[in-house]
Amino acid sequence: MNHVPAIEVAQLTKRFRGPKGSVVDAVKGIDLTIRPGEIVAFLGPNGAGKTTTIDMILGLTSPDAGDVRVFGRPAREAARAGRVAAVMQTGGLMDDFTVAETVGVVASLHDRSADIDAVMVRADIADIADRKVSRCSGGEQQRLKFALALLPDPDLIVLDEPTAGMDVESRRTFWAAMRADARHGRTVVFATHYLEEADAFADRIVMIAGGRIVADGSTAEIRTRASRRVVSAVLDDGAIPDLRRVFTDLEVRERRGGRLYLSSPDSDCLARHLLTSTDARDVEIAAHNLEDAFVTLTATA
Numbered sequence: 169m170n171h172v173p174a175i176e177v178a179q180l181t182k183r184f185r186g187p188k189g190s191v192v193d194a195v196k197g198i199d200l201t202i203r204p205g206e207i208v209a210f211l212g213p214n215g216a217g218k219t220t221t222i223d224m225i226l227g228l229t230s231p232d233a234g235d236v237r238v239f240g241r242p243a244r245e246a247a248r249a250g251r252v253a254a255v256m257q258t259g260g261l262m263d264d265f266t267v268a269e270t271v272g273v274v275a276s277l278h279d280r281s282a283d284i285d286a287v288m289v290r291a292d293i294a295d296i297a298d299r300k301v302s303r304c305s306g307g308e309q310q311r312l313k314f315a316l317a318l319l320p321d322p323d324l325i326v327l328d329e330p331t332a333g334m335d336v337e338s339r340r341t342f343w344a345a346m347r348a349d350a351r352h353g354r355t356v357v358f359a360t361h362y363l364e365e366a367d368a369f370a371d372r373i374v375m376i377a378g379g380r381i382v383a384d385g386s387t388a389e390i391r392t393r394a395s396r397r398v399v400s401a402v403l404d405d406g407a408i409p410d411l412r413r414v415f416t417d418l419e420v421r422e423r424r425g426g427r428l429y430l431s432s433p434d435s436d437c438l439a440r441h442l443l444t445s446t447d448a449r450d451v452e453i454a455a456h457n458l459e460d461a462f463v464t465l466t467a468t469a
């Protein structure tokens with residue numbers, strides 16, 4: 169069963185028509201395979217097409233072209249079978265219920281429900297069980313929605329910007345609960361604007377811009393692909409001509425504080441050469457942060 173992808177999307181396309189005949193190509197032929205147990209971030213700016221893609225994966229919107237399979241089945245069928253659950257940005261909670269009542273009512277709607285107490289602990293809402301929903305903060309409400317999503321014990325959980333509008337502390341608590349739960353082998357897909365969330369939580373980042381995937385890989389791969397790493401060392405300018413002969417793509421970026429900053433497509437090879445074949449001292453390799461990668465990749469999309 170594990171050979172069947174959790175999500176398989178082929179040439180997924182969605183066009184919206186505006187009021188005056190205008191058209192928006194929200195998703196322009198996305199291909200994507202997500203394996204069971206992966207934690208994947210959809211990272212992209214506003215209007216990139218993340219929500220539209222998620223809606224099609226959940227079977228809430230039909231694609232204009234292309235195909236979505238969730239655990240080998242059409243999206244809606246997988247959702248009906250209780251294999252998929254979602255935490256969406258807005259709506260869905262009743263103000264006058266307490267947290268525990270909400271969980272109880274929703275659990276009773278499922279044919280098969282996970283242990284309620286265990287779910288409340290996993291979503292980190294056991295301490296606020298008696299609080300009215302209307303008195304819960306945005307972060308607490310999102311954790312409650314996360315608990316509701318855990319109730320059918322789904323194999324895939326999809327979260328659309330689950331921490332939008334939360335402060336730093338609430339975000340941290342939310343992700344701590346998510347991370348603890350993800351260790352149980354569930355597949356998790358989430359959309360975010362926050363680079364640090366994708367970086368800290370996902371195994372894999374799918375960057376979406378302008379309705380297309382502009383990069384797909386592990387966080388480290390994305391960084392490397394987006395921008396070369398910078399190798400710096402204490403080294404005289406006199407060494408540069410020789411380095412240029414060995415590394416035809418060498419870029420001399422700057423000299424600062426006695427250090428020379430260089431880059432080349434293979435930074436490991438450059439660093440090795442500096443250490444073994446030149447007088448360079450204090451060699452360092454610095455990865456660009458994800459913010460740099462994001463700007464570079466979406467600018468060229």
Ligand SMILES: Nc1ncnc2c1ncn2[C@@H]1O[C@H](COP(=O)(O)OP(=O)(O)OP(=O)(O)O)[C@@H](O)[C@H]1O
Pocket residue numbers: 184185186192193194212213214215216217218219220221361
């Ligand atoms: N129902 C709709 N009718 C018309 N246009 C739509 C509709 N839904 C989305 N769009 C447009 O499709 C594009 C993609 O929107 P989408 O919500 O998928 O992006 P997103 O990456 O989720 O953005 P955000 O991060 O702001 O939520 C946008 O230009 C948006 O305005």
